[in-house]
Amino acid sequence: MxxxxxxxxTIALLLLLVALAGPALAPHDPNRQDxxxxxxxxxxxxGAWRHPLGTDSLGRDILSRLxxxxxxxxxxxxxxxxxxxxxxxxxxxxxxxARGRVDTVLMRVVDVWMSIPAVLLAIALMAVLGLGxxxxxxxxxIVDWTRFAxxxxxxxxxxxxxxxxxxxxxxxxxxxxxxxxELLPNLVPLIIVLVSLEMAIAVGxxxxxxxxxxxxxxxxxxxxxxxxEGRGYLMVSWWGMGVPMLALIAAVVGFNLLGEGLRxxxxxxxxxxx
Amino acid sequence: MSLRFLLSRLLLAVLSLWGVSVLAFAIxxxxxxxxxxxxxxxxxxxxxxxxxxxxxxxxxxxWAQYGAFFLSLCRGxxxxxxxxxxxxxxxxxxRLPATLELAVTALVLATGGGILLGACSVWRRRSWxxxxxxxxxTLGIAVPNFVWGLLLIVVFGAILQLLPVSGRIxxxxxxxxxxxxxxxxxxxxxxxxxxxxxxxxxILPASALALPLLAAVFRTIRSDxxxxxxxxxxxxxxxxxxxxxxxxxxxxxxxxxxxxxxLVGVQFGFLIGGTVLIETIFxxxxxxxxxxQAFQYRDFPLIQGIVLVYAVTVILSNLxxxxxxxxxxxxxxxxx
Amino acid sequence: MTPLPITAPVLEIRALTVRYGxxxxxxxxxxxxxxxxxxxxxxxxxxxKSTVGRAVVxxxxxxxxxxxxxxxxxxxxxxxxxxAEMRRLRGADVALIPQDPLSALNPVxxxxxxxxxxxxxxxxxxxxxxxAEMVRLLGHLGIPEPAEVLERYPHELSGGMRxxxxxxxxxxxxxxxxxxxxxTTALDVTTQAQILRLLVELQAERRVATLFVTHDLGxxxxxxxxxxxxxxxxxxxxxxxxxxxxxxxHPYTQGLLTQVLRADVRAEASAALEGLMPILATAxxxxxxxxxxxxxxxxxxxxxxxxxxxxxxxxxxxxxYGGA
Numbered sequence: 052m053x054x055x056x057x058x059x060x061t062i063a064l065l066l067l068l069v070a071l072a073g074p075a076l077a078p079h080d081p082n083r084q085d086x087x088x089x090x091x092x093x094x095x096x097x098g099a100w101r102h103p104l105g106t107d108s109l110g111r112d113i114l115s116r117l118x119x120x121x122x123x124x125x126x127x128x129x130x131x132x133x134x135x136x137x138x139x140x141x142x143x144x145x146x147x148x149a150r151g152r153v154d155t156v157l158m159r160v161v162d163v164w165m166s167i168p169a170v171l172l173a174i175a176l177m178a179v180l181g182l183g184x185x186x187x188x189x190x191x192x193i194v195d196w197t198r199f200a201x202x203x204x205x206x207x208x209x210x211x212x213x214x215x216x217x218x219x220x221x222x223x224x225x226x227x228x229x230x231x232x233e234l235l236p237n238l239v240p241l242i243i244v245l246v247s248l249e250m251a252i253a254v255g256x257x258x259x260x261x262x263x264x265x266x267x268x269x270x271x272x273x274x275x276x277x278x279x280e281g282r283g284y285l286m287v288s289w290w291g292m293g294v295p296m297l298a299l300i301a302a303v304v305g306f307n308l309l310g311e312g313l314r315x316x317x318x319x320x321x322x323x324x325x
Numbered sequence: 326m327s328l329r330f331l332l333s334r335l336l337l338a339v340l341s342l343w344g345v346s347v348l349a350f351a352i353x354x355x356x357x358x359x360x361x362x363x364x365x366x367x368x369x370x371x372x373x374x375x376x377x378x379x380x381x382x383x384x385x386x387x388w389a390q391y392g393a394f395f396l397s398l399c400r401g402x403x404x405x406x407x408x409x410x411x412x413x414x415x416x417x418x419x420r421l422p423a424t425l426e427l428a429v430t431a432l433v434l435a436t437g438g439g440i441l442l443g444a445c446s447v448w449r450r451r452s453w454x455x456x457x458x459x460x461x462x463t464l465g466i467a468v469p470n471f472v473w474g475l476l477l478i479v480v481f482g483a484i485l486q487l488l489p490v491s492g493r494i495x496x497x498x499x500x501x502x503x504x505x506x507x508x509x510x511x512x513x514x515x516x517x518x519x520x521x522x523x524x525x526x527x528i529l530p531a532s533a534l535a536l537p538l539l540a541a542v543f544r545t546i547r548s549d550x551x552x553x554x555x556x557x558x559x560x561x562x563x564x565x566x567x568x569x570x571x572x573x574x575x576x577x578x579x580x581x582x583x584x585x586x587x588l589v590g591v592q593f594g595f596l597i598g599g600t601v602l603i604e605t606i607f608x609x610x611x612x613x614x615x616x617x618q619a620f621q622y623r624d625f626p627l628i629q630g631i632v633l634v635y636a637v638t639v640i641l642s643n644l645x646x647x648x649x650x651x652x653x654x655x656x657x658x659x660x661x
Numbered sequence: 662m663t664p665l666p667i668t669a670p671v672l673e674i675r676a677l678t679v680r681y682g683x684x685x686x687x688x689x690x691x692x693x694x695x696x697x698x699x700x701x702x703x704x705x706x707x708x709x710k711s712t713v714g715r716a717v718v719x720x721x722x723x724x725x726x727x728x729x730x731x732x733x734x735x736x737x738x739x740x741x742x743x744x745a746e747m748r749r750l751r752g753a754d755v756a757l758i759p760q761d762p763l764s765a766l767n768p769v770x771x772x773x774x775x776x777x778x779x780x781x782x783x784x785x786x787x788x789x790x791x792x793a794e795m796v797r798l799l800g801h802l803g804i805p806e807p808a809e810v811l812e813r814y815p816h817e818l819s820g821g822m823r824x825x826x827x828x829x830x831x832x833x834x835x836x837x838x839x840x841x842x843x844x845t846t847a848l849d850v851t852t853q854a855q856i857l858r859l860l861v862e863l864q865a866e867r868r869v870a871t872l873f874v875t876h877d878l879g880x881x882x883x884x885x886x887x888x889x890x891x892x893x894x895x896x897x898x899x900x901x902x903x904x905x906x907x908x909x910x911h912p913y914t915q916g917l918l919t920q921v922l923r924a925d926v927r928a929e930a931s932a933a934l935e936g937l938m939p940i941l942a943t944a945x946x947x948x949x950x951x952x953x954x955x956x957x958x959x960x961x962x963x964x965x966x967x968x969x970x971x972x973x974x975x976x977x978x979x980x981x982y983g984g985a
Contacts, residue, residue: 159341255468303468565779
């Protein structure tokens with residue numbers, strides 16, 4: 052277990068726990084406005100225990116919103132990563148196994164898909180789909196499945212040349228069986244790493260979309276939206292923007308470290324170019 | 326010059342351009358919701374909506390629609406911006422140079438900074454420079470660029486009050502645009518104060534945009550340099566009496582640049598996409614800032630145009646990277 | 662053919678012990694090289710012969726380090742020199758001919774640039790002058806159209822051409838010591854013969870002290886005046902070439918020779934002898950060859966044999982001849 056794995060794993064686990072239990076831990080209703088106590092400072096700057104991290108410009112408790120936002124972040128991260136994998140991996144398997152024309156066509160599609168900048172495509176999709184958590188997941192999947200397709204295909208191409216694949220084909224195993232029985236198990240380490248890294252990206256994209264108002268619905272607290280809201284009174288007090296930003300940075304770095312730590316641990320058995 | 330390699334890349338570029346036109350066409354029509362209804366002003370009658378439909382080529386079969394769409398694209402007609410009531414392409418092209426200036430600056434910063442930092446961290450191994458840089462590398466890759474932008478604004482704009490955080494140039498130096506590039510314009514004017522203002526406005530958004538790519542370049546250069554230093558030819562270089570600095574920064578680095586070029590090529594698309602947020606945050610008058618506003622106003626012709634222009638930029642820059650790769654790698658360059 | 666050196670030796674290695682981390686690569690090796698003398702350093706893979714060469718030029722790969730011993734070049738202590746002083750020697754007074762010519766050349770620079778480095782650094786020649794000199798040298802080594810070759814990249818040349826370039830580079834500043842680290846191993850058989858011939862001619866011309874590292878006893882027979890045999894990091898025998906082939910004393914050397922003297926089999930210092938060469942994890946307490954030795958005795962398991970002279974210029978480390 053290396054340092055990255057420890058740190059990243061701890062952060063990820065913490066986030067998961069907060070996401071699961073969060074709403075129960077939150078001291079207040081995250082959407083409850085209290086126009087009497089707006090922009091209350093956090094505890095260490097002279098605030099009260101009632102609002103340990105302060106309140107935003109509508110009097111909403113930042114801590115509660117942070118906890119609920121964690122749930123959003125984790126759900127989006129996990130869902131996007133898994134679904135992207137489910138879309139990208141079969142494409143990668145087919146392209147890498149079949150090679151030739153099929154591979155060329157599929158990879159050209161991926162190339163064209165990747166010509167549109169991810170952020171732009173995500174924003175465009177959300178503008179057309181409308182707001183909502185699952186729409187965010189859908190948008191992220193549509194934008195980022197190509198990452199899985201590309202990287203896993205590379206590994207499939209390499210694995211395909213190995214003896215055990217040749218042996219499987221020699222005894223007459225049908226392609227589908229070869230892919231699922233021989234190739235897929237060997238891809239698991241790589242997939243695990245990619246999923247972790249994808250979670251980091253998904254958290255970032257969700258925050259970005261919510262920041263510009265094209266993410267989850269307004270009623271659902273999201274770190275990105277909190278950052279945007281807090282930016283409005285940045286010159287007066289920094290914590291409205293600063294606190295959710297720190298949470299976001301921690302989450303993104305945590306998932307990233309987890310992915311990298313996993314890669315280092317599993318690396319001798321794979322060659323990634325992610 | 327390896328013609329075959331370049332020709333195939335050119336073909337791919339053309340294919341990608343066509344593919345993007347299909348994607349741009351499809352986005353509007355495939356997803357749920359009737360685009361005509363979305364675009365028509367609130368309270369329109371059925372006739373109004375039908376008119377909108379005709380106006381924006383949303384009638385007829387898919388093929389007919391795409392055919393009309395493609396033809397008008399070729400003629401340079403991207404439609405008319407609903408919000409600004411001007412030719413969409415014209416609006417976009419007016420603001421494109423600002424975005425390009427930002428993106429190119431960011432690219433130079435990211436590549437130069439990443440290479441320099443990477444090489445220095447290898448030169449001074451087991452030092453605070455190395456550990457600091459490696460940590461920065463992890464942060465840089467993971468954290469989204471808009472967060473960097475906001476952080477820079479907080480630190481340099483709010484706390485230190487050192488640099489401006491919006492626009493391209495201070496109002497007192499504003500003058501008519503000549504080339505589209507603020508830097509070039511100001512150099513032509515030979516006005517050092519104005520140059521200072523332009524650079525001061527450019528540095529923060531360009532840095533925010535550049536950071537993720539800088540971190541990626543840093544990592545790649547570092548790992549490739551360390552790999553190169555383990556190669557047998559480095560022993561030969563040392564056996565000729567070359568100094569360590571020269572070997573690292575000249576002989577080994579040149580080898581490490583090759584995979585870096587590929588990386589930059591792949592990542593450039595992400596960098597360009599980052600202009601949407603960064604321009605919005607820093608009030609930079611390019612097409613990125615235009616993007617969110619276009620979405621706000623549901624200005625679909627403009628949106629389509631922006632998506633196309635962005636995609637074309639990415640495709641062309643990928644082609645440029647392919648050319649650069651051929652130049653840098655003698656083995657590809659001289660392949661039969 | 663083998664005048665004993667009566668002038669000061671070019672290279673003296675005394676009790677050289679090199680470790681890679683904790684693993685012993687060479688153990689108390691003693692070698693001497695006189696002016697113009699070719700010493701063949703023979704052993705199988707992992708015997709420590711390349712390590713000796715790298716230790717002399719102080720280019721041991723991590724985590725290699727010299728634990729004890731002395732290396733003197735024209736009387737100068739090499740191990741005590743600063744990096745800058747060592748740099749001045751490399752390429753000018755001491756040169757290395759590496760094993761694999763392809764990986765030994767920088768793939769992204771032209772031959773001209775790489776080959777003339779030493780001339781420009783140590784002799785201060787301009788680019789044109791250095792190029793001209795290199796063209797002359799390459800031509801002398803049998804490369805057709807040498808000016809053309811300078812414009813090429815390493816991957817465009819054949820293995821034999823690349824090795825000639827490296828040999829030219831090594832000799833370009835007239836070194837007084839050349840370390841040839843298995844220079845023919847990576848080449849095909851025909852090219853090997855060509856390069857060997859080339860090296861023999863060069864030696865006849867220039868008479869440069871050469872440490873010729875190889876696993877091939879046959880090669881040594883052509884080129885070297887003296888031979889030193891290494892096993893598991895230890896020096897087991899050293900003698901004038903003729904003497905070694907005629908009357909090898911150490912059982913290991915005898916085993917090697919039974920393969921060489923068959924004209925139809927390639928001479929390899931490998932194990933047609935039973936068993937494998939051990940890798941020393943710690944300081945050897947007894948003879949490292951004892952497991953494979955046909956003449957093993959009780960004392961071989963107890964103490965390390967020291968080098969003993971059994972004939973003029975012929976030393977052996979074996980308990981059969983006095984040992985400890």
